[in-house]
Amino acid sequence: MGKLRLGINVDHVATVRNARGGDNPCPVRAALMVREAGGDGITAHLREDRRHIRDRDVERISAECDLPLNFEMAATREMIDIARRIRPHATCIVPERREERTTEHGLDVVRLEAELKDITAELADAGCRVSLFIDPSVAAVEAAARIGAPVVELHTGTYCEADGETRETELARIIEAARACGETGIECHAGHGLDYATVKPIAAIPEIMELNIGHFLIGEAIFRGFTGAVGEMRRLMDEARADA
Ligand code: PXP
Numbered sequence: 020m021g022k023l024r025l026g027i028n029v030d031h032v033a034t035v036r037n038a039r040g041g042d043n044p045c046p047v048r049a050a051l052m053v054r055e056a057g058g059d060g061i062t063a064h065l066r067e068d069r070r071h072i073r074d075r076d077v078e079r080i081s082a083e084c085d086l087p088l089n090f091e092m093a094a095t096r097e098m099i100d101i102a103r104r105i106r107p108h109a110t111c112i113v114p115e116r117r118e119e120r121t122t123e124h125g126l127d128v129v130r131l132e133a134e135l136k137d138i139t140a141e142l143a144d145a146g147c148r149v150s151l152f153i154d155p156s157v158a159a160v161e162a163a164a165r166i167g168a169p170v171v172e173l174h175t176g177t178y179c180e181a182d183g184e185t186r187e188t189e190l191a192r193i194i195e196a197a198r199a200c201g202e203t204g205i206e207c208h209a210g211h212g213l214d215y216a217t218v219k220p221i222a223a224i225p226e227i228m229e230l231n232i233g234h235f236l237i238g239e240a241i242f243r244g245f246t247g248a249v250g251e252m253r254r255l256m257d258e259a260r261a262d263a
Contacts, residue, residue: 020225020263023256026060026089026210027053027249028233029080033071035237046072047079049237049245054086056246057253060108062210062231064091065101068117074101081105089150089231094131094138103145110142111150111172111231121234122211125154125174128162136166143167150208155189155196164203171200172208172231175221179212190220197226215239215255222259230256 032046050061063072081088087108092098093115102110113122139149150170153159163171173196178189200207209221210231239248
């Protein structure tokens with residue numbers, strides 16, 4: 020089983036910065052610490068309302084950090100143009116609603132198939148590896164394959180929020196969707212809501228190659244420091260992989 024990559028989402032460093040205005044804490048500084056902390060990549064979501072990460076943050080992360088940048092973006096003309104200019108390693112297309120607190124669902128890939136096909140082709144043409152953030156279902160993976168996306172990221176939020184039997188059911192859906200990725204040749208990533216208590220069953224799924232984790236780790240960094248918080252996640256992921 021390949022090593023599982025860990026992408027660190029630095030959005031919420033910017034949330035804290037923006038609460039006061041000014042420059043601190045700086046998400047670029049966090050991005051520059053990711054490698055030493057045990058992460059493999061940086062994720063940042065430039066939302067339409069710029070509530071956390073801002074344009075300058077993405078430009079600086081892209082220019083100053085040598086780890087791959089996974090640029091999360093809505094499927095809008097504005098964001099496509101920014102991605103084409105910055106040319107991040109990867110663009111993860113996510114659904115976005117202004118009134119939501121965070122990305123609550125995966126893309127409706129079946130309804131948006133034609134539109135996503137064009138956007139995926141345009142971003143691929145600009146040199147970006149396109150990932151579609153989808154709910155964990157076989158139908159969504161099959162639609163992603165028709166769209167031509169090389170990568171999908173499975174939304175783990177429902178699994179993380181559930182408990183008991185419902186969590187087991189959600190985990191089974193993720194396992195099944197990950198298996199469908201393996202069968203269709205799509206690279207499988209996963210993320211949203213993961214913490215120390217929920218990460219191991221996801222990290223043990225052999226088809227999953229990358230996890231993207233943010234909110235919990237930025238919060239945990241308050242208590243353990245950034246390197247300690249990320250290092251513990253890395254340890255749990257490696258342990259789950261070795262035991263699988
Ligand atoms: N992956 C995607 C596509 C996301 O939209 C987010 C949240 O921005 C994450 C991963 C990280 O989720 P969390 O902050 O809950 O760890």
